[in-house]
Amino acid sequence: MQQDKLLDRILPTVAKPGRYIGNEWNVVRKDWDKTEVKFALAFPDIYDIGMGHLGYKILYYLLNQREDTLAERVYAPWVDMEARMREHGLPLFSLETRHALSDFDLVGFTLQYELSYTNILNMLDLGGIPLFSAERSPEDPFVVGGGPCVFNPEPVAPFFDLFVIGDGEEAVAELVEVYREWKMEGSDRKGFLLKAAAIPGVYVPGFYDVDYYADGTVNAVRPNRSGVPERIQKRVVKDLDAAVFPDKFVVPYIDVVHDRVMLEVMRGCTRGCRFCQAGVIYRPVRERRRDTLLKQAEALVASTGYEEISLTSLSTSDYSGVEPLVDDLLANYRGCGIGLSLPSLRLDSFSVGLADRIQSGRKTGLTFAPEAGTQRLRDVINKNVTEDDLLTAAAAAFEAGWDAVKLYFMIGLPTETLDDVTGIAELARSVLELGREIRGKEGKAGRVKISVSVASFVPKSHTPFQWVSQTPLDELLRRQEHLRSLLRGRAIAFSWSDVDKSLLEAVLARGDRRVADVILRAWQKGCRLDGWSENFDFAKWMEAFTEAALDPYFYSHRERDLEEVLPWDHIDSGVSKRFLIREWKRALAGEVTPDCRFEGCTGCRLCQDFDVRNELVGGEGPSEDQS
Amino acid sequence: MKIRARFTKEEPVRFISHLDLARTVERAVRRAGLPVLYSQGFNPRPKIAFGSALALGITSSAEYVDMEFANGFGIDEFLRAINANLPPGIRFKEAKAIPSNTAPLMSVIDRAQYVITGDLGQDGVLSSIVQRILDSDEIWIERPGKKQRRRINIRPWIFSLEVLEEGLEASSLSLLVQTGSSGNVRPEEVAEQFPWAAGQPLIHRSGLFIAQGSRLLSPLDVAHH
Numbered sequence: 001m002q003q004d005k006l007l008d009r010i011l012p013t014v015a016k017p018g019r020y021i022g023n024e025w026n027v028v029r030k031d032w033d034k035t036e037v038k039f040a041l042a043f044p045d046i047y048d049i050g051m052g053h054l055g056y057k058i059l060y061y062l063l064n065q066r067e068d069t070l071a072e073r074v075y076a077p078w079v080d081m082e083a084r085m086r087e088h089g090l091p092l093f094s095l096e097t098r099h100a101l102s103d104f105d106l107v108g109f110t111l112q113y114e115l116s117y118t119n120i121l122n123m124l125d126l127g128g129i130p131l132f133s134a135e136r137s138p139e140d141p142f143v144v145g146g147g148p149c150v151f152n153p154e155p156v157a158p159f160f161d162l163f164v165i166g167d168g169e170e171a172v173a174e175l176v177e178v179y180r181e182w183k184m185e186g187s188d189r190k191g192f193l194l195k196a197a198a199i200p201g202v203y204v205p206g207f208y209d210v211d212y213y214a215d216g217t218v219n220a221v222r223p224n225r226s227g228v229p230e231r232i233q234k235r236v237v238k239d240l241d242a243a244v245f246p247d248k249f250v251v252p253y254i255d256v257v258h259d260r261v262m263l264e265v266m267r268g269c270t271r272g273c274r275f276c277q278a279g280v281i282y283r284p285v286r287e288r289r290r291d292t293l294l295k296q297a298e299a300l301v302a303s304t305g306y307e308e309i310s311l312t313s314l315s316t317s318d319y320s321g322v323e324p325l326v327d328d329l330l331a332n333y334r335g336c337g338i339g340l341s342l343p344s345l346r347l348d349s350f351s352v353g354l355a356d357r358i359q360s361g362r363k364t365g366l367t368f369a370p371e372a373g374t375q376r377l378r379d380v381i382n383k384n385v386t387e388d389d390l391l392t393a394a395a396a397a398f399e400a401g402w403d404a405v406k407l408y409f410m411i412g413l414p415t416e417t418l419d420d421v422t423g424i425a426e427l428a429r430s431v432l433e434l435g436r437e438i439r440g441k442e443g444k445a446g447r448v449k450i451s452v453s454v455a456s457f458v459p460k461s462h463t464p465f466q467w468v469s470q471t472p473l474d475e476l477l478r479r480q481e482h483l484r485s486l487l488r489g490r491a492i493a494f495s496w497s498d499v500d501k502s503l504l505e506a507v508l509a510r511g512d513r514r515v516a517d518v519i520l521r522a523w524q525k526g527c528r529l530d531g532w533s534e535n536f537d538f539a540k541w542m543e544a545f546t547e548a549a550l551d552p553y554f555y556s557h558r559e560r561d562l563e564e565v566l567p568w569d570h571i572d573s574g575v576s577k578r579f580l581i582r583e584w585k586r587a588l589a590g591e592v593t594p595d596c597r598f599e600g601c602t603g604c605r606l607c608q609d610f611d612v613r614n615e616l617v618g619g620e621g622p623s624e625d626q627s
Numbered sequence: 628m629k630i631r632a633r634f635t636k637e638e639p640v641r642f643i644s645h646l647d648l649a650r651t652v653e654r655a656v657r658r659a660g661l662p663v664l665y666s667q668g669f670n671p672r673p674k675i676a677f678g679s680a681l682a683l684g685i686t687s688s689a690e691y692v693d694m695e696f697a698n699g700f701g702i703d704e705f706l707r708a709i710n711a712n713l714p715p716g717i718r719f720k721e722a723k724a725i726p727s728n729t730a731p732l733m734s735v736i737d738r739a740q741y742v743i744t745g746d747l748g749q750d751g752v753l754s755s756i757v758q759r760i761l762d763s764d765e766i767w768i769e770r771p772g773k774k775q776r777r778r779i780n781i782r783p784w785i786f787s788l789e790v791l792e793e794g795l796e797a798s799s800l801s802l803l804v805q806t807g808s809s810g811n812v813r814p815e816e817v818a819e820q821f822p823w824a825a826g827q828p829l830i831h832r833s834g835l836f837i838a839q840g841s842r843l844l845s846p847l848d849v850a851h852h
Binding site: 009011012013017018020021022023024025251253254255302303304305306307336337 | 639640642643644646647648650651653654655656657658660663665671673683684712713714715716825826827
C-alpha cells in the first residue's frame with residue numbers, strides 16, 4: 001500500500017509512466033502466499049523493448065500454467081524512473097504484484113544483446129539482490145540466465161547462479177521441479193545448484209574453474225567437482241509443433257516493439273551464413289504445422305484483439321508451408337481489419353510476391369539483406385545470393401509498385417577490401433537505376449529511394465568467424481567514409497553503426513570470465529542502457545578496462561589460433577568445432593556450403609550427436625530434389 | 628449502427644496517453660467481437676472517434692466516443708460485451724444509438740469540467756486564490772509553440788471556479804472551462820496557480836458539455852433519432 005502511494009507520487013514525474021503500471025489485459029496475477037514457486041522473468045532493457053520478446057511470452061505462459069508456480073514480469077526502468085526509485089528507496093518491482101525482485105525464488109534474465117549486461121547489474125542492485133553469485137545468502141533468489149548470449153556466458157558468469165543453454169521450454173520446467181524438491185529437502189544453496197547442474201543444458205559457472213596461460217589465453221575450463229558435465233550440451237525441443245505456445249499474450253497499453261500476434265512458424269535456420277550465430281545455436285530447423293499455426297492465430301486474435309499477425313522465424317520465406325499458410329491467414333483475417341507481416345524475408349522474387357500479397361496499406365518499403373557488396377565476399381560469408389538475385393527481387397518489388405527499398409550490409413567482414421566496400425555502393429546504384437527505369441514507366445522515377453544501412457561486423461562465438469580479429473576501428477571509419485563519399489545524393493540514404501559500440505559488442509561477445517570485472521566497473525561508473533545511443537558512454541567503458549587491467553583489443557582485435565581453447569568451448573551448441581574450422585577454411589577459399597535442409601548433410605554433427613533432425617512440414621527430406 | 632458512449636478513465640490507466648487509450652479501446656472492441664466498420668483506403672482504420680483528448684495523468688468520468696457498426700444490437704448487450712473486454716480503469720457507463728449524421732464529438736464539445744484535489748498545507752489559501760482569479764480579467768500562462776513559447780490569457784475561458792472543500796489536508800475545487808478548437812484551457816494551467824504542498828494535485832475530468840445558450844448539454848443529450 002505504502003509502495004502504491006509512493007508510485008502514485010513518482011509516476012506523474014517520469015516519462016511514459018505507462019511502462020510501470022502493469023494491469024494490462026491478459027496479465028496473470030496469482031495468490032502470492034499460496035503459490036509455492038515464485039519466478040521473476042526479468043528483461044534487461046525497458047518495457048518498450050522487453051514486451052516484444054516472444055521467448056518470455058512463452059515462459060510466462062508455461063510457468064503460469066503450473067499450479068505450483070507464478071511468473072511475473074520485471075523490466076529495467078528508464079534513467080528518470082531509476083533516479084526517482086533510488087531517491088525514494090523504492091526497490092525494483094514486478095508489474096503483476098509489485099513484489100521486489102529479491103522476494104522471488106528464481107530470477108531469470110534473458111541475454112539477448114551484449115550491451116544489456118550492465119542493465120542486469122543495475123536491476124539486481126535495484127532489486128536488492130547481491131551482484132555476485134558467491135555473495136548470495138540462503139534468503140536470496142537464484143539468478144538464472146538464458147537466451148542466445150548464454151552460448152558465451154563467461155563475461156557475466158560470476159553474476160549468475162546458473163544458465164540454461166538452448167531451448168527453454170522443457171529445461172525451465174525441469175528447473176522448477178528441481179527447485180521444489182530442493183525446498184522440501186531443505187539443503188543449502190550449493191545443494192540446489194548441484195541438483196540443477198544435473199539437468200541437461202544447465203550450466204552452473206561456479207562449478208567450473210578457468211585456468212589462463214601467462215599471455216591471457218585460456219588453458220582450460222574444468223569442473224571443480226564431480227557430478228557436473230565436462231561440456232554442457234544445449235537443449236533442443238525436438239517436436240516444436242507439440243511444444244507449448246501461449247493462447248494469450250499480455251496486451252500492453254503503451255506502444256512497444258512487435259506489438260502484435262506473433263506466430264513462430266519455425267525455429268532454426270540452416271542457410272549457413274558464416275557470420276551468423278543464430279544460424280548455429282538454433283539448429284536444427286523445426287517447422288510448425290499449418291493447422292497448429294492457424295489454431296494459435298485464432299486463439300491469439302480472439303484473446304488479444306491485435307490488428308496484426310506476424311510470422312516470425314529467422315527466415316520466414318524458407319518456411320516450407322509459407323504460401324498456403326499466408327493464403328489461409330489472408331482468407332481468415334483480411335476482412336476483419338487484421339493485417340499480416342513477414343519480418344524476415346529471403347532475397348528473391350518469391351518473397352517479393354509474398355510481400356505483395358500481404359501488403360494491405362501503402363507500399364512503404366521493402367528490406368533486403370545482401371550483407372556484402374561483391375560476389376567474392378558473399379561467397380566468403382556463404383550468403384548464397386547473387387547480384388542477379390538482388391536485381392531480380394528489386395525489379396519485382398518496383399514492378400509491384402514499391403518506391404523504397406532498404407538494403408542491409410556489413411562492413412569489416414573477414415577478407416574485405418576497399419573493392420568490396422565500393423561494391424556496396426555499386427549495388428545500391430544498380431538498384432536505384434533499376435527502380436528509376438521501372439517506376440519511370442509510370443512517371444514516378446523521382447520517388448525511388450534506396451536506404452543503405454551498414455553495420456560493422458562483430459565476430460561471434462560458435463561461428464566459423466569466431467577466431468577472426470575485428471577490423472581495426474580507424475579502418476572501419478575509413479570504409480564508412482569511403483561509402484559516404486560514394487553514396488551522396490538525395491535518392492540514396494546512408495546510415496551506419498557506431499564503431500565504438502561494435503568494439504564493445506566484440507569484447508563482450510568473445511570475452512572470458514575476467515571481463516566481468518570490466519562490466520562491474522563500467523556499471524559502477526554509471527553505465528547502463530548502453531544499447532541506447534543517448535546513454536552509451538565509451539570513455540567510461542575504456543576507463544573500466546584500464547582499471548581492470550584488461551586490454552579490450554585482446555578480445556576484439558586478436559586473431560585466435562585454431563588450436564586455442566576458447567572461453568566458450570565447454571558450451572556445446574551441437575555444431576562441432578571441426579565443422580566450424582572446415583567452414584572457416586572454405587570461407588578463405590571462397591567456397592560456398594549448401595543448406596542441409598535441401599541438399600544433404602554438410603557434416604556439422606548436430607543431428608548425429610544430439611539425435612535430432614530438420615523437421616519440415618512440406619515433407620521435403622534432405623536429399624530430395626527441390627526444383 | 629452508430630453508438631455514442633460515455634466511459635471512465637481511472638487508476639491505473641490515467642498514466643497512459645490518449646493514443647494509448649484509443650488503441651486499448653479499439654482492441655477491446657475487437658476482442659468483444661463487435662462488428663466495427665473500417666474506413667476505406669490504404670490503411671483501413673476502425674470507425675471509432677473520440678471526443679476531447681485527455682492529458683496523461685488525469686482521471687475522468689466523462690470520456691465520450693462514437694463507434695460505427697455493421698449491424699444493430701441492444702445497448703445493454705453492447706455495454707456488457709465491451710466492459711467484459713476492457714482492462715481495469717476503463718468502464719463504459721452509458722451509451723445510446725445515434726443517427727449516422729450526428730455531428731462528431733470533436734466538433735461540438737466546447738466545455739469541460741474538472742475537479743482538482745490536493746494538499747495546500749494551510750487553510751484559506753484556496754479560497755483567496757480562487758477569489759483573486761475570479762476578480763481578475765487576465766491570467767497569463769505560457770504554452771510551448773512551434774518556435775517559441777506563446778503567452779496566452781486563459782481568464783476569458785474560465786467560466787466558473789468553485790471551492791468544494793478546504794481543509795488542512797485536502798482541498799478541492801471545481802472548474803468549468805472552454806475546450807475545443809475555439810479556445811482551450813488545460814486544467815493543469817489552472818492547477819498551477821495554486822501552491823500545492825506535496826507533489827502534483829490529482830485532476831479529474833467530471834464533465835464534457837456542449838453549451839447552448841446558458842444550458843450545458845451532455846454529448847449524449849444532443850444526439851437524437
